Amino acid sequence: xxxxxxxxxxxxxxxxxxxxxxxxxxxxxxxxxxxxxxxxxxxxxxxxxxxxxxxxxxxxxxxxxxxxxxxxxxxxxxxxxxxxxxxxxxxxxxxxxxxxxxxxxxxxxxxxxxxxxxxxxxxxxxxxxxxxxxxxxxxxxxxxxxxxxxxxxxxxxxxxxxxxxxxxxxxxxxxxxxxxxxxxxxxxxxxxxxxxxxxxxxxxxxxxxxxxxxxxxxxxxxxxxxxxxxxxxxxxxxxxxxxxxxxxxxxxxxxxxxxxxxxxxxxxxxxxxxxxxxxxxxxxxxxxxxxxxxxxxxxxx
Amino acid sequence: xxxxxxxxxxxxxxxxxxxxxxxxxxxxxxxxxxxxxxxxxxxxxxxxxxxxxxxxxxxxxxxxxxxxxxxxxxxxxxxxxxxxxxxxxxxxxxxxxxxxxxxxxxxxxxxxxxxxxxxxxxxxxxxxxxxxxxxxxxxxxxxxxxxxxxxxxxxxxxxxxxxxxxxxxxxxxxxxxxxxxxxxxxxxxxxxxxxxxxxxxxxxxxxxxxxxxxxxxxxxxxxxxxxxxxxxxxxxxxxxxxxxxxxxxxxxxxxxxxxxxxxxxxxxxxxxxxxxxxxxxxxxxxxxxxxxxxxxxxxxxxxxxxxxxxxxxxxxxxxxxxxxxxxxxxxxxxxxxxxxxxxxxxxxxxxxxxxxxxxxxxxxxxxxxxxxxxxxxxxxxxxxxxxxxxxxxxxxxxxxxxxxxxxxxxxxxxxxxxxxxxxxxxxxxxxxxxxxxxxxxxxxxxxxxxxxxxxxxxxxxxxxxxxxxxxxxxxxxxxxxxx
Numbered sequence: 155x156x157x158x159x160x161x162x163x164x165x166x167x168x169x170x171x172x173x174x175x176x177x178x179x180x181x182x183x184x185x186x187x188x189x190x191x192x193x194x195x196x197x198x199x200x201x202x203x204x205x206x207x208x209x210x211x212x213x214x215x216x217x218x219x220x221x222x223x224x225x226x227x228x229x230x231x232x233x234x235x236x237x238x239x240x241x242x243x244x245x246x247x248x249x250x251x252x253x254x255x256x257x258x259x260x261x262x263x264x265x266x267x268x269x270x271x272x273x274x275x276x277x278x279x280x281x282x283x284x285x286x287x288x289x290x291x292x293x294x295x296x297x298x299x300x301x302x303x304x305x306x307x308x309x310x311x312x313x314x315x316x317x318x319x320x321x322x323x324x325x326x327x328x329x330x331x332x333x334x335x336x337x338x339x340x341x342x343x344x345x346x347x348x349x350x351x352x353x354x355x356x357x358x359x360x361x362x363x364x365x366x367x368x369x370x371x372x373x374x375x376x377x378x379x380x381x382x383x384x385x386x387x388x389x390x391x392x393x394x395x396x397x398x399x400x401x402x403x404x405x406x407x408x409x410x411x412x413x414x415x416x417x418x419x420x421x422x423x424x425x426x427x428x429x430x431x432x433x434x435x436x437x438x439x440x441x442x443x444x445x446x447x448x449x450x451x452x453x454x455x
Numbered sequence: 456x457x458x459x460x461x462x463x464x465x466x467x468x469x470x471x472x473x474x475x476x477x478x479x480x481x482x483x484x485x486x487x488x489x490x491x492x493x494x495x496x497x498x499x500x501x502x503x504x505x506x507x508x509x510x511x512x513x514x515x516x517x518x519x520x521x522x523x524x525x526x527x528x529x530x531x532x533x534x535x536x537x538x539x540x541x542x543x544x545x546x547x548x549x550x551x552x553x554x555x556x557x558x559x560x561x562x563x564x565x566x567x568x569x570x571x572x573x574x575x576x577x578x579x580x581x582x583x584x585x586x587x588x589x590x591x592x593x594x595x596x597x598x599x600x601x602x603x604x605x606x607x608x609x610x611x612x613x614x615x616x617x618x619x620x621x622x623x624x625x626x627x628x629x630x631x632x633x634x635x636x637x638x639x640x641x642x643x644x645x646x647x648x649x650x651x652x653x654x655x656x657x658x659x660x661x662x663x664x665x666x667x668x669x670x671x672x673x674x675x676x677x678x679x680x681x682x683x684x685x686x687x688x689x690x691x692x693x694x695x696x697x698x699x700x701x702x703x704x705x706x707x708x709x710x711x712x713x714x715x716x717x718x719x720x721x722x723x724x725x726x727x728x729x730x731x732x733x734x735x736x737x738x739x740x741x742x743x744x745x746x747x748x749x750x751x752x753x754x755x756x757x758x759x760x761x762x763x764x765x766x767x768x769x770x771x772x773x774x775x776x777x778x779x780x781x782x783x784x785x786x787x788x789x790x791x792x793x794x795x796x797x798x799x800x801x802x803x804x805x806x807x808x809x810x811x812x813x814x815x816x817x818x819x820x821x822x823x824x825x826x827x828x829x830x831x832x833x834x835x836x837x838x839x840x841x842x843x844x845x846x847x848x849x850x851x852x853x854x855x856x857x858x859x860x861x862x863x864x865x866x867x868x869x870x871x872x873x874x875x876x877x878x879x880x881x882x883x884x885x886x887x888x889x890x891x892x893x894x895x896x897x898x899x900x901x902x903x904x905x906x907x908x909x910x911x912x913x914x915x916x917x918x919x920x921x922x923x924x925x926x927x928x929x930x931x932x933x934x935x936x937x938x
Contacts, residue, residue: 210566211589211803228930290741295733296670314734316909399736400679403905419560420681421895421931422588 197435204432208424221429231430233405234413241320241409242388248321249328250384254377256332257339258369262361271340275333286397289326314399316406323394323407335380339373346372382445386438410434513547516812518573518805522552529836533829541819548812557581559681559894566590566804573805574813576626579614579795580893586622591800593620597814603822608853614887615798618937624817627847628796629757630885631689633657633779634765638772639664639671639752650878651790652782654690654721657753661730664752673730675751676722676904679738683904684897685793686755688888689781690718692791698889698896699932706891706932710900711920717784719916722907735908747771755781757795759873763845766873773843773873780882794885796849821851822858831865838871845873848880895931899923 204221206214225231260270280288291297293313300310313322350368359367370377392411395401401408401416408416410430418427520538523530531552538550555565557577562585565571577585585591598604598621608625615623640647645663648656661673677686688698688710696714700707709715725731732745743761746754747769754761762778765771781792799817801810820826834844846866852858866872889896903923907914 209588210569229926290734293734294670295667312733314736314909316906400738400901402679402902403735403909404902416898419563420898422563422584424563 200428200431200435203425203428206425208428217425221423221425222433224423224426225429225433230405230408230413234408234410237320237406237408238389238391238410241324241391241407242385244320244324245327245384245388246381248324249332250381252328253332253335253339253380254373256336257343258365260336260340261343271337274336277330278333280330282393282397285326285330286394289398293322314403316403319399319403319406323398326398327391327394335384338380339376342373342376343369378449382442385441389438390434513545514808515547515549516808517549517551518809518813518816520550520552520813520816521572521575521799522554524554524556529833533833537820537825537829538816540825541816544819545812545815548816550816559584562590569804571802571804573802573809574799574817575802576797577623577800578797579628580888582615582617582622582798583890584894585800586617586620589803591622592803592810593622594624594801594814595620597811598624601818603818606822606852606856606858608849608851610794610885611796611849611851614794614796614890615800617890623798623800624821625851626797626799627851628794628849628885629760630794630848630883631755631781631792632758632761632879632883633753633755633781634746634761635777635779636746636749636752636765636771636775637777638775639749647777648779650779650876651882652779653786653788654693654782654784657782658721658724658728658730661725661753662728665728665730667729667733670732670750672732672745672751673728674725674753675737675742675745676725676731676755677737677739677742678735678904678908679741679901681894681897681901682739682742684900685888687718687722687900687904688897689755689792690721690784691715692793692886693781693789694718694784695789695791698893699891701891701937704937706935706937708896708924708928708932710896711917711924715920716917719903719907719920722904723914723916726908731908735905753779758848759845759875762873763843766845767837767842778875778879780879780884789884790882791884791886794849794887824861827861827865830862831868834865834869834872838869843871843873844869846875848875848883849885891935891937892927892931896927899927899930 203214205216205218207217207220208214256274260267260274263270277285292299294300295310295312299313303309303311312318346369350372351364354364354368390411392409392415395407395409395412396415399407401412411434414427414430414434417423417430520534522534525531534552538552542548542550553572555561555570555572555575557575559578559581562571562577562581566588571590577591586593608628611625611628612621615621615625635647637647640660643664643666645660648660652660657674663673665671665673677683691698691710691714694714694717696712696718697709700709732751737745742751742754743756743764745751746761747765749771756762759778762776765776766773780790783790801813801817805813820829837844844866850859850862852862854863900923903919906919907916
């Protein structure tokens with residue numbers, strides 16, 4: 155019997171390569187089509203609309219940079235940027251470390267680990283509309299928080315004031331979202347080799363030293379990734395701002411995306427809203443590229 | 456490799472952007488001329504005999520009617536019966552009921568996707584906006600061929616008459632009132648204020664019935680969203696103020712007048728007296744919910760709407776809620792409040808045949824006994840559910856007309872119909888909402904109101920009003936083109 159030396163697929167040279175690519179591309183087609191229709195076309199349309207006065211009946215009229223000029227000339231635009239930055243900063247300060255602490259606490263537990271994980275994740279399951287109703291009651295002057303403060307003899311806290319409104323939202327958002335981030339950290343912790351802990355314990359490290367020298371360094375990559383994700387998510391926040399305070403009082407919780415939605419769906423200025431979207435898009439792209447570069451630099455170092 | 460990929464992606468985006476722009480620029484106008492060419496022929500063909508039956512050989516037309524949410528079984532049954540009666544007379548028309556309730560924040564999406572009903576219901580504030588965008592059609596010619604057009608209540612029709620053209624058909628209209636929870640007054644042993652009340656009476660009553668420790672507010676003004684501005688405008692009107700003036704094709708903000716200052720000072724007084732909820736962030740629904748829960752003694756709303764909700768959803772006894780006019784600024788002054796209402800309009804994106812059919816369908820049973828019978832049936836079915844029918848204060852017909860009297864007779868037959876006190880109607884004065892960029896004004900005013908509700912200490916109210924007026928002027932009023 156003659157021995158076949160070549161495999162049926164392994165045709166030499168270019169043909170083999172193109173064929174290989176052809177099949178690969180074929181499998182990618184559905185994804186490309188879906189991405190094209192639902193992602194790239196809307197992005198491209200968004201960019202194009204930002205140069206038009208959008209009108210469904212009479213057709214769009216090209217207005218050049220007018221929408222951008224209007225957006226930049228609107229004082230609320232700067233208020234919204236400031237508020238968004240404040241919100242992002244507060245979310246970092248108040249909310250970012252909560253899931254890390256929670257995950258470490260859960261993983262240090264000897265019993266009820268699974269139970270603690272479920273309890274931590276529960277808030278994320280509550281539908282938004284119930285959530286806001288619930289927090290409206292929590293923050294009410296006669297709600298549970300203020301009743302408690304009254305009970306222990308402390309003055310009432312005004313969650314709805316101009317100074318506190320953004321803070322109130324951060325508490326609500328942190329409470330709702332820490333569960334899913336905790337789960338990610340818990341998964342990350344599970345990947346830390348047990349030997350490291352054992353070695354550190356042999357070296358006489360206590361709980362704090364273990365966290366400081368083993369846990370946190372092992373989570374560094376994950377923490378950085380979630381940091382970037384949180385910054386992107388909080389820069390686009392508008393749901394709780396809209397539903398709890400409608401952007402008020404006196405625009406204190408007017409975020410960038412809320413202003414964009416307001417332009418689009420309250421005032422029907424779709425061109426202006428698209429222009430705002432494009433500006434946001436550019437900032438986020440620059441931010442993403444910068445973090446990628448930074449992370450690469452960090453890795454090489 | 457990466458660079459070239461990025462470059463090609465960028466090129467793709469630019470090409471796409473160009474395509475998108477080109478499409479939008481060229482295809483839509485052709486659609487416009489398309490629909491623009493047709494109306495003459497179809498209007499000639501169908502409108503003369505429109506209220507009567509269609510000719511047997513008419514082209515088939517299908518339209519979508521404005522239905523109610525699925526749980527409103529009674530209203531939907533009434534609509535379906537109406538559709539059946541219409542289709543029997545016009546066999547070429549197919550009507551599909553579809554539920555979508557008009558929302559000013561959703562209409563643009565519905566129009567962009569052309570998925571709004573062929574005929575839908577909207578509010579008095581929307582006339583200018585919808586007609587400017589050509590999302591609704593001019594009905595002047597169609598009304599000219601309709602025998603009952605002259606019988607429509609002129610006051611109710613007014614907001615939809617713009618520069619001599621009529622864009623909507625009134626269903627009902629309201630004037631703003633203040634609804635009072637009588638039980639809270641009785642519990643505290645506070646006498647009810649007189650019906651011919653003033654701003655001072657309102658504050659005094661609110662102070663007396665106020666109980667912050669229990670979370671009960673004397674008065675619940677709306678403070679979130681455009682409805683905040685809408686609520687405040689009642690006091691602007693009561694003080695004799697105007698939102699805007701129109702002269703030489705230019706709209707000028709006038710709400711920062713002396714009247715505006717007085718109205719804003721009144722809001723500041725409410726805040727200083729601590730008679731409003733600490734949670735200022737109350738939209739329309741939030742404010743009414745608080746009222747229904749007995750957490751506020753007074754709330755401001757269109758005619759009987761708050762009362763309707765309090766009785767039928769909040770399960771407050773109908774004798775425990777009372778309607779008051781907007782208080783006058785000083786004794787003997789006018790009780791002027793904002794007027795608004797519901798209107799039927801025809802979708803501007805529909806074909807002329809559909810538009811004609813939709814118009815015929817909308818007015819089919821106006822001024823007929825069938826309409827009155829359907830109200831009769833609705834009241835009867837509400838009685839079975841222990842509910843109270845709260846009629847509108849103003850309807851599409853004139854109360855003094857024959858038809859108006861027939862309607863009154865039907866109401867008189869039932870014992871589950873809310874009766875407005877005749878003194879209330881005598882005291883109430885209703886003034887239509889502003890015509891141009893009203894939502895933008897309401898939205899901007901909401902910020903000023905929130906500032907008043909949340910600031911501690913003194914505020915320069917005149918400056919606040921001036922700043923707000925300047926912002927609305929520059930951002931919205933200056934951009935209005937009056938032809």
